[in-house]
Every structure is written in structure tokens, then in C-alpha cells.
Amino acid sequence: MTSTEPSGRPSEARERLLNTATALFYAAGIHSVGVERIIAEAKVTRATFYRHFPGKEDLITAYLERIHQHIRGQYEQAVASGKPAADILREIGRQIVEDIRTPGFRGCAFLNAAAEYPDADHPVHQTVLAHRAWFLTTITDLFAQTYDSPPEGLSRHFVMLRDGVMAAGCLGDPIAAGETFLNGVEGLLRVRTVDGVLRVHASDAPETTRS
Amino acid sequence: MTSTEPSGRPSEARERLLNTATALFYAAGIHSVGVERIIAEAKVTRATFYRHFPGKEDLITAYLERIHQHIRGQYEQAVASGKPAADILREIGRQIVEDIRTPGFRGCAFLNAAAEYPDADHPVHQTVLAHRAWFLTTITDLFAQTYDSPPEGLSRHFVMLRDGVMAAGCLGDPIAAGETFLNGVEGLLRVRTVDGVLRVHASDAPETTRS
DNA sequence: AAGGAGAAAGAACGATCGGTCTTGTAGAAC
């Protein structure tokens, strides 16, 4: 009998499958892309595909998991840089804006996946939730390093803006959306609650059009 | 030959089809729901379905179009009430928060549809874009009635928060998301640019936790 | 009374879906 578990880790065919699936899933949606097309464009046979992945569902979660690890790597690198948390948050914001302005941007892969898998019990949906939980925690930690006030509200606000700019960058003007987003992030970094009253610190170099 | 165009407008079968499709598309996603299941749950035969809709695609656009008209009706009613624009924006915010806290909330139907139909030329995608263009224009008009400063940044910010809270309400805690969203909207309604510097008006009854 | 439209009921269409199986072969490990 033939083995059902690949032993060597790198496995060129598996890598090709994941790369192809990533490009196709992200660009066209998950349900719209069949196994047939993936194995054709990855130049891999059906048997090879099913040796590396028990089924399409596992390919989908691997696709999301890999993006998650990539983003996580970026963030941990930024955090490890030792810069002030506020600067790291600004850098994250800039990175997001850069992404949405890149040709071929189709929104957040996780939000798109959740739209196709609304069932909360589904493995794909759970993968999305896990990523979002990590993201919210990460942002909350950064805000906690920046302020004495409870950071939960600020980080939720940040994530909300992020989710919004993903939609706006995909379905509207990415340039304008990026500006609005960065303004919003800057506002979050300047806001303080003083005696229960909302305060906004004026920037050192006051900009012109604000939102 | 049999007619291919339904004459009488209301057509009970058509209404049943649209209602069923709305419930199924919204809850399970569009690609996940086949024509088979729709006609079964709508208690309608295949032939009847194809008499009212040239194909599944037209049912999808009709599904989105109907939601669009419903929301549009709500908004025009609010605008026609003659209340101050700021109050209308607050009311819109409250309505959104109420929606996301309703059991069965699965996010924005248009954002979800766009995730499944990324091709900008596709009729479904275009329907989404049309709705979003109307929404942004409507919000911009309301902000224009409230402030002397250019409203585009504010309205884009508002829409960004709305898109974000749709995701957060669906994939996270709807209660917390609603609070964060309303705080954000309130902030937009209190912000002013004075001499090019960001200013936030303290609320008459200052609240406690802010973001 | 006659005619026609709307709808029910269901067979059938080609295509594609995700998934399994067989066979052959090249290469690395033992």
C-alpha cells in the first residue's frame, strides 16, 4: 500500500498547491475555485493533492493558517524592534494602507472566508475567529503599553477601523480610504480621557483635512 | 407556447421565492445554497422559478436589490422627518447597533455578497457597489448639513466604522462592538477642525469609558 | 363557453463538484 502521510516537510508539490490555492482563493473566492482547477494550475495530479491534504477543507484552513503566520511574523518582528507601542501601531497602520493600495487587493482574506463559511462550528470559520482573537489581543497589548486608561475600547476601535478600511479599500477608493484610516488611527493615538472627558492632543505638525 | 414573462405584479410564488432566497442566502452564503434547496423550501417547482427569474444570478441581484430598497426606505423616512442631520446620523447608528445585536445577524449582506463575487464586472458585484455608492452619498449629504468643513472625510470615516462594526458584530462580541461603534460615531459628530487643529467638543453629559 | 396564463410535478440535460482508485515510474534510503 502507499503511504497516506508525507514525510519530508518541504515537499515541492505541496508548496505549489498552497501557492496556487492562495492566489485562486483570494482572487476568486473559495467556493468558486474547484479542486480541478487548483491541481491543474499547480501542475499536480489529484492523487498528489489528496496525499498532502485530506480534503479541500484542509487546504482552505492551511491557506488561512499560512496567511495568519505571515502576519503574525510581521507583527512579532515589529514588536521585537523595541520601538514605542504607539509607533508600532502607526507602523501597522501604514502596512495595512500599503496592502490595500496594492494592485490585486481583494479585501481581508479572513473576512472574505467568514462570509463564505458563516457556520460558527465550521473549521474554516473557527480559523478566522482564532486569527481575529489573536489580532485583537495583540492590538490591545500595544494600546496597554501606551496608555494608563483601559485599552479595550481603543483596540476594538482600531480593529473596527481596520475591518472597515479592508472593505473600503476593496470596494471603493483605496487612496481615500487609506487616508481616512490613518487619520482615524492617529486620532486613537492622541485621544485621552481626562476626568472622564474626551480630549484630543493636537499633533506637533497639524495637518489640514481631518475626519 | 407558454409565456416567459409574468404579468401580474405581486405573484405569490415569486414573493415566496424571494423570501426563501433571502433567508437562505443571508444565513448560509450564496454559493452554498443551490436552486434545488430554494425551490424546495419555497414550495415552488423549477419551472415556476425559471418563469420569474431568468437564472440564479437574477435571484441574487433581486435579493440584494430588495434589501437596498428596504434600507433606502428607512433612511429617506428618517431624512424626511425634518430632524437635525446630526440626530439622523445618531439614529442611523442606533439602527445599525440594533441590527447587529439581533439574533441571526450574519454581517452586511452586501459585504458578504462582494466576498463571494470579487469580479468587479459581475452584476452581483455591481449591485453591491451601487448600494455602497448610494450609502456614502447619503451619509455625506447628512454630514454636509451638519458642518461647514468638507464632509467627505467624516462620511468616509462613518462608513468605515459601519463596515467594521458589521464584521465585529458578526465575528465578535456584538454588545461591545455596538458600544465602540456608537462612541466612534459620537466622536465624529463632536469633532471640529479649528484653525487646522483637531478639536473634540466635550459632551453635555460626559460619559465614562471612551475609545 | 373558450382561451390563456400561472403553477404543480417531475423527468432529464450536460457540466462540474469533491473524492477514490489503479498503474507506472523516478529517486532516495536501507
Added chain:
DNA sequence: GTTCTACAAGACCGATCGTTCTTTCTCCTT
């Protein structure tokens, strides 16, 4: 040299996809 593994190539499976068709029956209109 033998064995084992990864992969190629492709036939094949049942199920479901969206769609078209025929037939019959019931209304509503004229």
C-alpha cells in the same frame, strides 16, 4: 539490490450544480 516514497497520468465514482423540457391542472379573463 531491494524497498519505500513522492509524484505523474488518468479512469472512475456518486452527488449536485444550474437549466430546460413535457405534461397536467387550476384558475382568471374575455
